Amino acid sequence: MPHQFSLAQSIRKPARRAKGGIVAAQSRRAAEVGAEVLAAGGDCIDAVIATTFALNVLEPWMSGMGGGGAMVLYRASDNRYEVIDYGMRAPQSLRIEDYPVTGQGAASDLFPWARVKDDRNLHGPGSIAVPGVVAGMEEAHRRHAKLPWKDLVAPAATIAGEGLLVDWWTTLMIASTAVDLRRYPASAETFLRDGLPPNAPWGIKAETRLPQPRLQTTLAHLATAGPRDFYQGDLARSIASDIKADGGSLSVEDLAAFRAHLREPLAIPYRGGNVYATPELTAGPTMAHALRLLQDKLKPDGAPDAAAYVEYANALQSAYRERLKDMGDADGKRSLGAEHLAPSCTTHFSVVDRHGNMAAVTQTLLSTFGSKYVTPHSGIPMNNGIMWFDPTPGTTNSLAPGKRCLGNYTPVLAETKDGKRLAVGASGGRRILPAVMQLVSFAMDFGMDLDAAIHQPRIDASEGAVVIGDARLPANARKALAASFDYEEAQVQTLPMKFACPSVVMREGDINSGAVDVFQPWSDAVVEG
Numbered sequence: 001m002p003h004q005f006s007l008a009q010s011i012r013k014p015a016r017r018a019k020g021g022i023v024a025a026q027s028r029r030a031a032e033v034g035a036e037v038l039a040a041g042g043d044c045i046d047a048v049i050a051t052t053f054a055l056n057v058l059e060p061w062m063s064g065m066g067g068g069g070a071m072v073l074y075r076a077s078d079n080r081y082e083v084i085d086y087g088m089r090a091p092q093s094l095r096i097e098d099y100p101v102t103g104q105g106a107a108s109d110l111f112p113w114a115r116v117k118d119d120r121n122l123h124g125p126g127s128i129a130v131p132g133v134v135a136g137m138e139e140a141h142r143r144h145a146k147l148p149w150k151d152l153v154a155p156a157a158t159i160a161g162e163g164l165l166v167d168w169w170t171t172l173m174i175a176s177t178a179v180d181l182r183r184y185p186a187s188a189e190t191f192l193r194d195g196l197p198p199n200a201p202w203g204i205k206a207e208t209r210l211p212q213p214r215l216q217t218t219l220a221h222l223a224t225a226g227p228r229d230f231y232q233g234d235l236a237r238s239i240a241s242d243i244k245a246d247g248g249s250l251s252v253e254d255l256a257a258f259r260a261h262l263r264e265p266l267a268i269p270y271r272g273g274n275v276y277a278t279p280e281l282t283a284g285p286t287m288a289h290a291l292r293l294l295q296d297k298l299k300p301d302g303a304p305d306a307a308a309y310v311e312y313a314n315a316l317q318s319a320y321r322e323r324l325k326d327m328g329d330a331d332g333k334r335s336l337g338a339e340h341l342a343p344s345c346t347t348h349f350s351v352v353d354r355h356g357n358m359a360a361v362t363q364t365l366l367s368t369f370g371s372k373y374v375t376p377h378s379g380i381p382m383n384n385g386i387m388w389f390d391p392t393p394g395t396t397n398s399l400a401p402g403k404r405c406l407g408n409y410t411p412v413l414a415e416t417k418d419g420k421r422l423a424v425g426a427s428g429g430r431r432i433l434p435a436v437m438q439l440v441s442f443a444m445d446f447g448m449d450l451d452a453a454i455h456q457p458r459i460d461a462s463e464g465a466v467v468i469g470d471a472r473l474p475a476n477a478r479k480a481l482a483a484s485f486d487y488e489e490a491q492v493q494t495l496p497m498k499f500a501c502p503s504v505v506m507r508e509g510d511i512n513s514g515a516v517d518v519f520q521p522w523s524d525a526v527v528e529g
Contacts, residue, residue: 005491007471013523015451015515020528022514023047024503025349026062026427028524030054033155034351037147038528044357045073045144046152048349049137052363053156055347056133057164057215059522060191061173061369062347062427065222065230066382068132069363070278071140072265072411074421076356081267081276081413084143086136086260088129088385088405094249096399098126099391114392121386121399123180125248127371129385129405130258133363138227139260144357150223157219163209166198169521172495173368174198180372184246187374187381214379231255235378242375243382265413270295271444272417283410283433290319290437300445306480309459309473312441313485316434316461345369346409346432348425352505352512354528360411360423362432410436416444420508426517428500430462435500443506450506454515460499468498492519 016022021044023034034051042050048071056064063069068088074081099121101114113121120126141149164170174181175197181187182195191210192198198208222229229235232255240252265276268288275291277284293315298308346364364383365371371384388406389399397406410432411425422443426435435458442453457470459481467485469478470492481487490498501517505525514525 003491005493011518012455013516013518015449015454015513016525016527017511017513018527019354019510019512021047021351021353022505022512022525022527023051023349023351024505024514024516024525025051025055026347026501026503026516026520026523027055027058028522028526029159030058031349031524031526033159034349035526035528036155037152038353041146043144043146044351044353044359045140046147047351047353048359048361049141049145049152050155051349051351052133052137052361053153053219054159055349055363057156057160057212057219059347060164060381061177061365062345063133063363063365064381065133066131066370066380067363067365068129068383068385068405068407069136069361070282070407070409070411071136071359071361072276072278072413072423073144074356074358074413074423075144081265083263083265083278084136084139084260085263085278085280086132086139087281087407088132088383089258090129090386090389090399090401090403090405091249091251091254092257092402093251093254094386094399094401096393096401098249099399101391113390116391121389121391122367123372123384124184125243125246125371125373127384127386128243128248128250128373128382130250130254131383132258132260134222134227134230135258135260139262141227143262149226153219153223157216157223160212160216160219163211166200166208166210168200169494171197171199176495177368177372181369184373186376186379187369187372190374190379212379214377218378218380231258238377239375239380242377246373268292270414270440273415273444275440276413276415278409278411281404282407284412286319286322286433287410287412287437289322290315290433291440293318294437294441294445298441298445303446304442304456306474306477309469309477310480310484312434312438312459313461313467313481316437317465319433320462346427346429348409348411348427348501348503350423350425350503350505350514352423352507352514354512356421356507358413358421358423358505358507360413360425362409362411362425362427364407364409408432412436412440414440414444420506422504422506424502424504426500426502428497431460431497431500434458434460434462435502439502439504450504450513450515454502454504454518458499470499494519494521
């Protein structure tokens with residue numbers, strides 16, 4: 001792929017090490033909120049909840065109350081792994097006839113479905129599925145939290161009161177979807193200025209902020225009223241009323257019926273240890289397929305070499321082929337596939353506390369800014385979960401009321417044969433699985449610490465037959481990949497991502513470490529205190 005960037009640039013973000021807890025996230029400010037909760041005596045789960053709501057304000061293009069996700073947890077006192085699944089669902093009140101196929105080709109060059117009239121399934125109120133994030137936090141709080149709900153949501157309300165600070169990354173993310181944000185009055189009012197993306201000022205003492213008064217009020221209300229209010233209280237009625245008024249199908253009954261689910265993780269034996277992944281409608285089953293092949297074929301020796309990268313590519317391509325055969329929410333079919341053709345915007349963060357409790361948390365609005373629709377009264381950016389369903393009838397993943405949405409996310413916990421634990425995941429749509437698999441291998445096959453693993457070049461093999469190599473790969477690895485695959489190289493960059501954006505924590509004995517994607521401009525690992 002042609003590019004114009006420097007070939008000499010070198011960037012590093014050293015891993016952090018401490019006996020205290022660590023939050024590794026795509027937003028430093030959100031990670032600081034979680035780390036402050038740990039310093040105040042909070043559990044790992046308290047940090048998860050506080051970080052989630054902070055990200056709602058700070059990364060509105062990636063995740064938030066209007067989205068869904070999943071987390072994999074390790075509870076040290078019980079030596080137990082568990083999954084909390086809060087993936088989205090199509091509204092029960094959805095009418096399939098409201099999504100007529102036009103016969104005018106595919107929805108876009110990046111998405112495989114037949115085009116729906118007015119792109120109703122891609123953006124706007126008609127694309128919104130029942131959101132799950134608040135229910136996920138409710139279940140996590142009920143099971144494991146030490147601190148009051150109000151204390152965990154309140155910091156996000158305070159940040160919303162400050163307004164969203166505009167820097168070059170804010171401008172870039174808003175500009176990438178401004179053409180659709182301007183379609184919806186509340187979205188345009190929240191994120192645009194005179195219909196255009198905002199810009200940061202040149203003056204060192206000057207700043208530009210986007211006020212978020214409605215979101216501030218919503219978060220302050222949710223902090224006091226509790227999580228069920230989002231599904232069965234004043235907030236639920238406000239959300240449903242806004243969406244219905246603007247032509248969507250989400251109802252108060254859809255919200256009231258939603259619950260997060262506790263699930264047993266997939267336990268995948270690997271190299272004398274285990275990898276614990278999300279089951280069912282996530283990429284966890286595909287991860288299991290890839291690791292089974294690596295266990296058989298990869299012969300670790302020292303550091304990842306040309307043979308290792310070839311085996312990574314073989315395992316990933318085989319796993320994706322299997323994934324595509326059997327996808328969607330139907331009896332006996334619980335692994336995914338079609339979403340590998342479409343990009344999505346997601347956030348991942350990982351947490352470890354001083355007691356060894358760990359969490360790998362992935363949450364998404366699906367597309368950048370999800371549906372591009374902000375609820376006019378509550379100020380919440382909403383998901384576009386309906387996009388993941390095939391609008392053509394008769395397939396496993398065809399659109400239907402109440403159906404569960406697909407998900408690329410792959411949060412995992414891993415335990416090595418020598419007792420180290422790793423919490424890892426990434427954002428980046430279809431590129432998530434390859435990144436997570438390789439980081440697990442770097443730790444479990446080659447014994448890398450997080451500083452080495454996060455800086456080790458990776459490949460991506462999520463674009464069908466094409467294998468993408470980081471241009472920093474050793475020459476012999478690049479040569480071997482080019483000889484075996486349809487091979488392309490890319491510089492690591494922030495947008496558009498050619499490789500996923502991971503956030504990782506590790507525990508060895510009583511020492512914690514955290515590391516984040518080197519090229520994501522806001523990401524950081526923050527130590528409590």
